[in-house]
Amino acid sequence: MSAPFDPTASDARELVRTALASGAAERATGAATTSDLSIDEELNLHAIGWESVELVTGYSMFSTPVGLWSWGQGEIVAAAQAHANAFRMAAARISDEAAAAGAHGVVGVHVERAVHPSYTEVSLIGTAVRPIGAGRVPATRVFASDLSARDFARLAASGWEPLGLAVGASFVYAPRRTMGAVLQQQSQNVELANYTEAIYSARELAMERMQRAAIDLKGTGVVEVKIVEGPMAFASHAVGFAMWGTVVRLAGSSHQNVEPTMVVSLDDAALAFDAATLE
Amino acid sequence: MSVADQSGDARSESFTSGLSVSDFAAVLAMGLEPVGLVQGFCAMQSSSYAVGSLQRNLSPYREARGYVENYQCPHGMVAGEHRMWGQNYEQYWVEETWNQGFASASARMLDEATRLGAVGVMGVVDTQSTLAGAGVTEFHFRGTAVRLAGTDSAPSTPWTTYLSGQRLLKAFEAGFAPVSIVTAVASVRVWAYCITEYLLGGGGISAWSQDASTVEIDQVVRAQSQARALVRASARAQLHGDVLQGVDLIATQHEYEHGDIEIQCLLRGNRARRVGDFVPLRAPDATVRLS
Amino acid sequence: MTDHANDLPEATEHRLEELEHGLFTSDLSVNEFLLVKEAGFHPVGLVMGSSIYHTGIQTRKWSQSQELTKLTEAMYNARELAMNRMEEEAAELGADGVVGVRLDVNYYEWGKDAAEFIAVGTAVKAEDGVSRRNKLGKPFTSDLSGQDFWTLSQTGYAPQGLVMGTCVYHIAHRGLGQTLGTTGQNVELPNFTQALYEARELAMTRMQDESARLGATGVVGVRLEEKSHQWGSHTIEFLALGTAVTKTGEPVTLAKPTTIISLDN
Numbered sequence: 138m139s140a141p142f143d144p145t146a147s148d149a150r151e152l153v154r155t156a157l158a159s160g161a162a163e164r165a166t167g168a169a170t171t172s173d174l175s176i177d178e179e180l181n182l183h184a185i186g187w188e189s190v191e192l193v194t195g196y197s198m199f200s201t202p203v204g205l206w207s208w209g210q211g212e213i214v215a216a217a218q219a220h221a222n223a224f225r226m227a228a229a230r231i232s233d234e235a236a237a238a239g240a241h242g243v244v245g246v247h248v249e250r251a252v253h254p255s256y257t258e259v260s261l262i263g264t265a266v267r268p269i270g271a272g273r274v275p276a277t278r279v280f281a282s283d284l285s286a287r288d289f290a291r292l293a294a295s296g297w298e299p300l301g302l303a304v305g306a307s308f309v310y311a312p313r314r315t316m317g318a319v320l321q322q323q324s325q326n327v328e329l330a331n332y333t334e335a336i337y338s339a340r341e342l343a344m345e346r347m348q349r350a351a352i353d354l355k356g357t358g359v360v361e362v363k364i365v366e367g368p369m370a371f372a373s374h375a376v377g378f379a380m381w382g383t384v385v386r387l388a389g390s391s392h393q394n395v396e397p398t399m400v401v402s403l404d405d406a407a408l409a410f411d412a413a414t415l416e
Numbered sequence: 417m418s419v420a421d422q423s424g425d426a427r428s429e430s431f432t433s434g435l436s437v438s439d440f441a442a443v444l445a446m447g448l449e450p451v452g453l454v455q456g457f458c459a460m461q462s463s464s465y466a467v468g469s470l471q472r473n474l475s476p477y478r479e480a481r482g483y484v485e486n487y488q489c490p491h492g493m494v495a496g497e498h499r500m501w502g503q504n505y506e507q508y509w510v511e512e513t514w515n516q517g518f519a520s521a522s523a524r525m526l527d528e529a530t531r532l533g534a535v536g537v538m539g540v541v542d543t544q545s546t547l548a549g550a551g552v553t554e555f556h557f558r559g560t561a562v563r564l565a566g567t568d569s570a571p572s573t574p575w576t577t578y579l580s581g582q583r584l585l586k587a588f589e590a591g592f593a594p595v596s597i598v599t600a601v602a603s604v605r606v607w608a609y610c611i612t613e614y615l616l617g618g619g620g621i622s623a624w625s626q627d628a629s630t631v632e633i634d635q636v637v638r639a640q641s642q643a644r645a646l647v648r649a650s651a652r653a654q655l656h657g658d659v660l661q662g663v664d665l666i667a668t669q670h671e672y673e674h675g676d677i678e679i680q681c682l683l684r685g686n687r688a689r690r691v692g693d694f695v696p697l698r699a700p701d702a703t704v705r706l707s
Numbered sequence: 708m709t710d711h712a713n714d715l716p717e718a719t720e721h722r723l724e725e726l727e728h729g730l731f732t733s734d735l736s737v738n739e740f741l742l743v744k745e746a747g748f749h750p751v752g753l754v755m756g757s758s759i760y761h762t763g764i765q766t767r768k769w770s771q772s773q774e775l776t777k778l779t780e781a782m783y784n785a786r787e788l789a790m791n792r793m794e795e796e797a798a799e800l801g802a803d804g805v806v807g808v809r810l811d812v813n814y815y816e817w818g819k820d821a822a823e824f825i826a827v828g829t830a831v832k833a834e835d836g837v838s839r840r841n842k843l844g845k846p847f848t849s850d851l852s853g854q855d856f857w858t859l860s861q862t863g864y865a866p867q868g869l870v871m872g873t874c875v876y877h878i879a880h881r882g883l884g885q886t887l888g889t890t891g892q893n894v895e896l897p898n899f900t901q902a903l904y905e906a907r908e909l910a911m912t913r914m915q916d917e918s919a920r921l922g923a924t925g926v927v928g929v930r931l932e933e934k935s936h937q938w939g940s941h942t943i944e945f946l947a948l949g950t951a952v953t954k955t956g957e958p959v960t961l962a963k964p965t966t967i968i969s970l971d972n
Contacts, residue, residue, distance in 0.1 A: 149445050149446050149447065149585060149588070149589075150445075150446065150447025150565075151447075152588055152589065153446040153447050153448065153585075153588050154447060154564065155691075156588050156591075156592075156593040156691050156692070157535065157536075157564075157575075157593055159593065159691040160575070160593025160594070160595065160689045160691050161572055161593075163689070163691070164656075164657070168657070169652060169655040169656075169657050169658060169659060169660070170659045170660070171648065171651065171652065171655075171659070171660040171663055171685070172659075172660065172661055172662075172663060173662065173663040173664065173665065173685070174661070174662070175583070175661075175662055176579070176583055176586045176587045176590060176592075176661065176662070177583075177586065179590065179661065180586070180590055180694075181700075183590075183694045184699070184700075192648060192660075192663050192665065194641070194644040194648075194665070196637060196640040196641055196644065197632060197637055198632065198633045198636050198637050198640070199630045199631065199632050199633065200615035200616065200618065200630060200631045200632075200633050201618065201630055202618055202630075203617065203618025204618070205618070215630055218630045219630040222630055222632065223632075226632060226637075230641070254618065255615075255616060255617055255618035256615070256616060256618075256633060260640070260667060262644075262665055262667075294699075395702040396702065397702035397703055397704045398701065398702070398703055398704075399703070399704050399705075399706055400703040400704070400705055400706070401705070401706050
């Protein structure tokens with residue numbers, strides 16, 4: 138870097154001019170890295186002493202038995218199994234790729250999952266990261282997290298570390314109401330206790346599985362839990378619940394407070410009038 | 417306005433740009449000035465539809481090029497509809513079509529920029545539209561050409577970047593100079609053999625045996641993983657030691673008919689050259705916005 | 708409210724047990740998590756309550772604007788049940804409150820006229836060990852985000868509970884003669900104005916009554932939602948929601964805010 142590049146130059150014009158000049162004059166010397174992080178995220182990562190290494194992926198697809206989604210009772214066990222297995226394999230593959238690239242973790246993992254009538258697929262894409270210049274660690278110690286690099290940096294600055302993704306899912310058949318009950322309830326406002334119970338327990342199962350995964354990773358918490366739920370597009374009498382989040386634990390001895398200050402933004406709020414809520 | 421008209425105007429006071437006001441302000445702060453909106457097109461005939469169906473009549477042992485993987489039926493029982501062999505193969509002809517489309521369209525955009533005397537093109541946007549049925553894919557790049565304020569001549573090929581405005585300024589401040597946009601594509605076709613076909617259709621395990629273990633569909637997983645690896649290798653080959661930032665990787669899967677799957681991975685990002693060290697950020701101030 | 712409230716499903720009990728052993732789950736963002744910590748609380752778990760309710764029919768008079776009391780009751784009870792179950796879970800965890808509560812309504816194809824009411828939030832516990840439960844000895848609930856929760860704590864106020872009021876109203880159809888008479892004219896439709904006004908008032912008043920029962924000094928972040936659910940356009944539910952707050956003895960630490968212009972796109 139012979140060109141007089143001074144990133145601390147107060148004049149942005151000078152900075153850009155010299156950067157462009159040395160960019161055009163020199164050949165690259167460092168190791169090529171790839172990353173799907175924005176420049177802001179790269180800076181955030183660097184601020185806590187980490188760097189991006191490589192864009193990594195993990196994919197898995199599991200077959201589910203035919204006839205699985207037709208009418209039945211209770212939980213659809215094989216569907217939950219396929220979901221759990223696909224996630225486990227995809228996560229293992231992304232960690233393997235990251236470990237092979239010499240990284241310690243993967244941040245900003247983009248989670249795509251799809252449940253089809255006869256198979257379930259999970260695709261993970263993220264950027265492998267490590268403390269600047271750090272050596273290799275085995276794949277089993279490489280974490281994958283769907284937190285953005287910014288959030289990862291913020292958590293790290295507060296003394297927390299991510300351990301991996303925890304996922305829980307369950308699929309159930311909606312209970313059938315007997316004809317008598319239908320007629321009886323037609324004009325009543327009542328709680329449908331059996332429905333409530335079925336849906337409730339299914340959701341609980343998914344949550345419980347996610348928690349179990351978190352405990353297995355020796356975490357003390359799961360943050361930014363995403364919940365996807367609702368009837369399956371191809372089988373409306375079946376309801377699916379899936380939730381996932383990043384498992385964390387305190388890395389240091391105690392939580393570091395962030396001590397925020399209040400600010401008033403002078404930006405114009407980009408508010409649209411919503412006719413439905415009159416807000 | 418044609419390219420020729422635009423270059424005639426290059427030294428006049430007016431310019432066109434696709435920049436927002438805040439991006440425009442950032443451009444000025446960087447000591448650059450917009451000289452015009454530049455773009456490039458290229459329409460390519462894509463032959464994937466025809467070739468895809470042809471492949472089935474070929475031997476699995478045809479000349480290998482790119483990624484090819486064969487799957488042999490273990491059953492040895494022969495029935496007309498039983499798929500004795502299956503194959504994952506890289507559709508290099510599709511990749512070639514796309515790469516040529518990207519290259520021609522971006523070269524034309526650069527050509528316009530060069531004629532305007534630009535040092536670079538920022539805020540690049542690319543779109544690909546497929547006229548299905550006709551088998552034609554159109555590639556389009558556009559961006560805002562800029563030059564150093566007060567300078568007339570550009571020394572070399574303009575750099576290109578998807579970044580614009582403040583984000584580009586931040587990249588400069590972080591010690592990077594833009595080199596070029598990078599696009600890469602990978603196309604892998606899966607022709608399922610009997611076991612994959614069977615599993616894609618819901619296996620044979622009864623839904624009623626509740627402890628039925630589910631099975632991973634190895635052939636498709638291999639194809640998906642290979643497509644992702646191929647597209648990244650292709651992007652990496654364009655880096656020559658530079659870094660690739662802000663990558664966007666999109667994987668799509670299309671099942672033409674049962675057991676005939678096409679996987680496409682499209683990657684775009686900014687190739688940048690490190691010209692200075694990262695300057696550590698000042699510890700950020702945590703704020704809560706009152707609204 | 709009802710006897711349903713105390714029997715949480717078995718899976719729940721097991722899940723909550725794990726949470727009591729130190730694991731927490733939360734759908735708060737990282738920023739919200741840090742701010743909840745900043746306000747002196749620790750998340751203890753994602754809690755939820757759900758109730759699937761069959762909302763039957765109620766005879767509506769074509770030409771009369773009126774409240775549909777049975778439907779109002781159904782909508783209120785269903786939400787109350789979901790909320791109570793959520794509070795129940797929070798209480799089981801020894802939480803002082805629940806923040807970031809979302810109230811959702813799901814419709815399933817298989818249940819005609821059946822809707823699922825869900826309340827989801829993150830249970831929190833004060834780190835200093837002093838109970839912050841409300842006047843009724845229950846964990847407080849609040850739909851405030853982590854950001855708002857922290858800001859509120861800086862003002863010397865504490866949330867007491869998520870309060871709501873609802874009113875399902877049928878708005879009269881206009882007679883054919885009236886419609887013809889006003890076609891092409893820009894006129895106020897007094898029966899519409901009157902009906903909408905009354906329905907909103909009812910919902911707001913009921914919300915305020917709830918807040919009074921909690922001994923709150925005020926309600927912040929009031930939202931007024933209007934939903935037609937699946938009843939057709941002339942039957943509307945007006946739902947008023949807000950967080951009831953009381954003044955605490957704690958010192959006000961509100962600093963003068965800094966003004967900024969963000970350069971983000």
